[in-house]
Amino acid sequence: MINSKHTSSSQKKLQILLPVLVLAGVILLWIIITYTNLFPAYALPTPGAVLKSFKEEFESGRLMNDIIASLWRVAVGFVLSATLGIPAGLWLGQHLYARQACVPMLNFFRFLSPLAWIPFAILWFHIGDKPAVFLIFMATFFPLALATMSAVATIPSIYFKVAKDYNYKGIELLTKVTFPSILPQIITALRVSYGIAWVVIVAAEMVGCQDGLGYGIWDARNGLRLDSAVCYMIVIGVLGMGIDRLLAQLTKLPNVRWGYER
Amino acid sequence: MKFTFGKLMLGIAVVLTTLGLLRYKPWKKNSGVTARDVIHEGVNKKATRELTVGYLPVTCHLTCPVTDFASKTTQTNTNFNSRVFSDFPTVVSALEAKQVQATFMIVPLAMKLREQGVPVKICYLGHRDGSEVIVGKNSRIRSLKDLKGKKMAIPSLYSNQNFVIHKMMDDFGMQPNDIEFIILPPPDMPTSLAAGAIDAYFVGEPFCAKAELDGYGKVLYYARDIWPNFISCALVVHEDLIKQNPDVVQDLVRGIAASGAWAETHRVEAAKLVSPYFRQDEKVLNYVLTSDPKRVSYVQLTPTDEDLQQIEYQGIKLKLLSKKIPMYELIDRKFVPNEIIPAPIDEASIPNILPAGKK
Numbered sequence: 182m183i184n185s186k187h188t189s190s191s192q193k194k195l196q197i198l199l200p201v202l203v204l205a206g207v208i209l210l211w212i213i214i215t216y217t218n219l220f221p222a223y224a225l226p227t228p229g230a231v232l233k234s235f236k237e238e239f240e241s242g243r244l245m246n247d248i249i250a251s252l253w254r255v256a257v258g259f260v261l262s263a264t265l266g267i268p269a270g271l272w273l274g275q276h277l278y279a280r281q282a283c284v285p286m287l288n289f290f291r292f293l294s295p296l297a298w299i300p301f302a303i304l305w306f307h308i309g310d311k312p313a314v315f316l317i318f319m320a321t322f323f324p325l326a327l328a329t330m331s332a333v334a335t336i337p338s339i340y341f342k343v344a345k346d347y348n349y350k351g352i353e354l355l356t357k358v359t360f361p362s363i364l365p366q367i368i369t370a371l372r373v374s375y376g377i378a379w380v381v382i383v384a385a386e387m388v389g390c391q392d393g394l395g396y397g398i399w400d401a402r403n404g405l406r407l408d409s410a411v412c413y414m415i416v417i418g419v420l421g422m423g424i425d426r427l428l429a430q431l432t433k434l435p436n437v438r439w440g441y442e443r
Numbered sequence: 444m445k446f447t448f449g450k451l452m453l454g455i456a457v458v459l460t461t462l463g464l465l466r467y468k469p470w471k472k473n474s475g476v477t478a479r480d481v482i483h484e485g486v487n488k489k490a491t492r493e494l495t496v497g498y499l500p501v502t503c504h505l506t507c508p509v510t511d512f513a514s515k516t517t518q519t520n521t522n523f524n525s526r527v528f529s530d531f532p533t534v535v536s537a538l539e540a541k542q543v544q545a546t547f548m549i550v551p552l553a554m555k556l557r558e559q560g561v562p563v564k565i566c567y568l569g570h571r572d573g574s575e576v577i578v579g580k581n582s583r584i585r586s587l588k589d590l591k592g593k594k595m596a597i598p599s600l601y602s603n604q605n606f607v608i609h610k611m612m613d614d615f616g617m618q619p620n621d622i623e624f625i626i627l628p629p630p631d632m633p634t635s636l637a638a639g640a641i642d643a644y645f646v647g648e649p650f651c652a653k654a655e656l657d658g659y660g661k662v663l664y665y666a667r668d669i670w671p672n673f674i675s676c677a678l679v680v681h682e683d684l685i686k687q688n689p690d691v692v693q694d695l696v697r698g699i700a701a702s703g704a705w706a707e708t709h710r711v712e713a714a715k716l717v718s719p720y721f722r723q724d725e726k727v728l729n730y731v732l733t734s735d736p737k738r739v740s741y742v743q744l745t746p747t748d749e750d751l752q753q754i755e756y757q758g759i760k761l762k763l764l765s766k767k768i769p770m771y772e773l774i775d776r777k778f779v780p781n782e783i784i785p786a787p788i789d790e791a792s793i794p795n796i797l798p799a800g801k802k
Contacts, residue, residue: 221637221657223633223634223637223657224634224637224638249462249465249466250466252462253462253463253465253466256458256459256462257459260455260459300532303532303533303536304536307536307537307540307542308533308536308537308540308542310466387529387530391526391527391528396529399529400527400529400722401722402628402630402631403499403500403529403629403630403722404500404721404722404723404724405630405633405649405650405653405723405724405727406722406723406724
């Protein structure tokens, strides 16, 4: 693909430069819109006001507290749904009758918006971290289990035939054949459902929470402070992007790489 | 690096532990209490007991943070921590779970809770008046009749605003469906009005002042013009607390009453004091409290049977409440002090309050 060292380095530069240009363009557009009063100040806060509120939130220590709270909830909910969802998907993928029996139900729950669970989240888990973790779990478990299941179901049967020759059974079959062969798909599924979890955090923290990035937005709204809401939105976007990059690193690991080089 | 299952698990465990430690800070005393729970820690060493009181950032609940502040800067027996909520359903859940045992709440909702068997009592009121019907600044609406066929936002079916506006429509000889009512979160009302999505809204302060200050709304009716001595919110206390700790409730009601008396006469200072608690612009609060004495008042806050009966009657008429609850079950006036002395808050100490989290 890449012919020489020279083009590779200039391509890398371009890779960094282009997104920076787009970012600068968007900010410039924002500045122009607010300065020309295309939108009134109450409908779109100015970059200056957002920067100021960013400084304010950071200095009060609230922003750090909110970031940690949200990361913690997403991490717990996400790890919980991965530890339950991936094994469930593996098992369902290998058992045809169980799959036929459970898929409609799994699909049913997958299409329920986590917002629909809000009243129950409060009733069952009251206030604090638990309702938010529950909502994130509900939002990510079903897609993860379904993705794993369909990945297992599409493993070429030749793999299992070879495995049979090696006399792999049970756990050995799972760890030596099934799991490695679907690892690329699992990582993709993890990235997708992590994206869902991070999106859901705003809704999840709408209720029963006293801190967190999502709560920050609701709180800013209650306080009639759209500038601070925008500041929280930026933090949510940047963090989400950063963590996705981290998860993407998993695909570069040698054991998984094969799945991406076709 | 060779990717192994073990390494991945280790990585996840490290991330979770780090986040968990950062989140709960076990090395810190009072773990679990976040910056938002307590605005500033008590300097009141005389206080032997503590109580958390829930509130929303609306001027109807203003006396709650004032009491929090007063309990820390003046001599009281109980240290009060005000805890901010962002919506009433969460407050209800916290009350049912007894995570807070005293909170401010819209009156019809407290009636509904009582109806559903949650043992709560109304011990005092938040403030009088403090709500307005707002219409667009350049609109031609001059009276309620002009709102026929138009859209009006209200904060909740169980808000007294909803009850009162229906009473007024009755008085004007209008039919219940003459106005299209829309339930909106109060913070979205001013912007919805500006965008033309609604034609009017009826809600508590400071969401009315916001539209006026931003220059796109004006007051059509003050609550007191429609319903004299209008009540929006009340101090609601769980019966368990009243039974187990009547002294604390006594302190609480005395503190709230004293804060109200202080706020009534120190309006500028009150706006300054609560703005970090509410996380709202001091300018808006100042406008609410000082622009027109008709807007809010913090006196005459003992709930009377007549006050609440009127609300209950209207709720039953609208079929939002289903059962007539005797007033002695709903109201507990025994904690209201005979003489209300304004809280001795030292004005000089107010500007030194730092925003939440800053110690």
